[in-house]
Amino acid sequence: MKTHFIAIGGSAMHNLAIALKDKGYQVTGSDDAIFEPSKSRLEKKGILPQEMGWFPEKITQDIDAVILGMHAHQDNPELARAKELGLKIYSYPEFLYEQSKNKTRVVIAGSHGKTTITSMILHVLNFHQKDVDFMVGAQLEGFDCMVKLTQDNDFMVLEGDEYLSSPIDLRSKFLLYQPNIALMSGIAWDHINVFKTFDDYIDQFRKFVASITAGGVLVYNEEDPEVVKVVENAENYFRKIPYKTPEYEINNGKVYLKTEMGDVPLSVFGAHNLLNLEGARHICRQLGIMDEDFYEAIMSFKGASKRLEKVEREDKGILYKDFAHAPSKVKAAVKAFAEQFKNDKKYGFLELHTYSSLNPAFLEQYDHAMDGLEEAIVFYSEDALKIKRIEPISPEFIKEKFKNEKLRVFTNAEDLHAYWNTLDKTNGVYLMMSSGNFGGLDLTK
Template identity: 65%
Template sequence: MNIHFIAIGGSAMHNLAIALYQKGYQVSGSDDTIHDPSKSRLEKYGLLPKEFGWFPEKITNELDVIILGMHAKKDNLELLKAQELGLKIYSYPEFLYEQSKNKTRVVIGGSHGKTTITSMILHVLNYHERQVDYMVGAQLEGFETMVHLTEENDFIVLEGDEYLSSPIDMRPKFHLYKPNIALLSGIAWDHINVFPTFENYKDQFQIFTDSMVNGGSMVYNIEDDNVKDVVESSENHIKKYPYETPKHFIENGITFLETEEGDLPLEIFGNHNLQNLAGAKWICQHMGVDEDDFYEAIASFKGASKRLEKIAENNSSVIFKDFAHSPSKVAATTKAVKEQYSNRTVLACLELHTYSSLNAEFLSEYKGALDAADKAVVFYSPNAVKIKQLEEVTSAQIANAFEREDLVIYTNPSAFKEFLFNQNLEKTAVVLMSSGNYGGLDFDEVKNLI
């Protein structure tokens, strides 16, 4: 099959391109800009476009399939040519479904935790040398790519994102997978540029639940009222398996899980991660991994990339990097760090970077999100607000939204870096939360702070 990617440089797109190349397909692609790690990884497989830009002459009748990424626009020259020629155009999730129609599809959905849960499942299966196809939203230790596709594997594990499929397909990605086995971890309003009300956002999870195949199995977090409502009100003919935070305790900075076989020390921590673990256990059991084998494998799980990722530690200090940016994730991450390091000062730094977080109307959702931290800092770039064509937000609006009088706010990357590098981090746990990089912060430099 001859496949061309429009916007091949995206995190998910380039991984799919590599996976299809490894499967033996002819793969080409275009993009107007590609950054590392996508750039070097595409180059390694000979898939990096020779020059950046859009070239309609690349689109010919010799192509079997076009895969269209979200980075492209509706008026993209290559897309218009493909439409003119009547070529088959797939969104990323559409094509994944086509590749998995004859497999058992396991889809992990939720506003938060889906990358971690998917990573836990893949870690356990990999530990026990069970081969599955997969797509996950983070680079995992022991896995070369974030996408793996074969003809022979019976299962495919998919991280189910609720964001839109492509510029010409406005359906959420996870509506297209039609799962046999699914999980919902939590529902907390996000992507407000696409889902303007919480009710509209929540509806997407109802549609996802109702899209499951007849007789499918839904694993769901019963401690999340919105998830509970969506799943338990569904009239779809599915089996429902609730999960909750398992019993555990913290001793000397280590979280222990209480199991029938004894207390199990974990590499991860925080109630949200323990909920994730409980959900992953149910899914693994549905895939044929028994409880004892799950516990044996999960003990060595260190977390997904940028999800409470420990980047530096000594006897008295620790620094974490975390992808948290939505209010619920920020609150869960900050609370988890404080509970794990209750005898240390917790310094929580949050970059407001996404469309939702920089929206003045959405800011109030952050009320109390940093309350668990001893010191709290918010950084945002006025330039990022301009790029996203939003109304300017002020430091006063941010201070009012978080309702924390001692909140420190920075808009200048150099000033934020100076603040961070001048902190005395003795007996301190630092958590840097962002889907960006604080205006150019070098995390390798940060590692040297302790």
């Protein structure tokens, strides 16, 4: 099969391209910019475009599938050529469904926790050498690629994102998967540049639940009132399996899960991670993994990449980084950190980096998000505001919305880095929350 990727360099897109190459497909692609690690990984597989840019002449009649990434625009010249030739154009999720339509599809959805839950499931299955196809949004220990596609596997585990499918397909990605088995971890308004009201955002999850195949299964977080409302109001038939935070305790900085089989030591911490673990356990049950086998495997799970991930520093200081940017994710990460290190001085750094997190109307959601930290720091770039065409935001406005008068606010990277360099990283513990990089801050030094 001959496939061509428009915007091959994206985090998700390049992994799919590699998976198809590994499956034996003929893969080509284009992009106007490709960064690391995508560049090296594509080059290693021999599918890195020789030059950057869009080349309509690459689009030929013999291409079986054109896969369109979100990075491309509607007026992309390669897309125009594909339409002109009448080629089949897929969004990323649409093509994944095409590859898995004859398999049992397991879709993990939710505003937060979905990457970690998917990662936990795959870790357990890999530990017990149970082979499945998958797509996950983070690099996992023991896995070379974030996407795996085969002819023979019976199951496909998919991280279900509610964001848009492609520039020409404005449906939420997870609406294309039609799950046989699904999980919903929580609902907290996100992507406000696309979903202008909370109800519009919730409606994506209503549609997701409605897309579960007849007689399917939904594992859901019964502690989230919005999730419960969506599940209770669903009109289609499926089996409902609720889950909640399990019992646990912290002894000498180590988290122990309380189970009928005794205390299970874990390598992750935080109530939200324990809740994620419980959801993963119920999904693994549906895949034939007994609880005893689940607990045996989950003890060695160290977390998904950039989800409360420990950074090894040269000075041996204690520092964790987290992808947290949405308010619910920030609050969960801070709460977990405060609980785990209650006897230490806690520093928390948050970079407001995404369109949503920099939107003044959305900043209300961050109220008390940094409570529980002795030192709370928020950084956002005034240049980023200009690029995103957002009106200037004052540090006072940030403090007001966070409801934290002691909050330190930095608006340029140089000042942030100067403050960072004054801190003794071996004194206290540090939580760094961002989907960016704090203006190029090296967290290892």
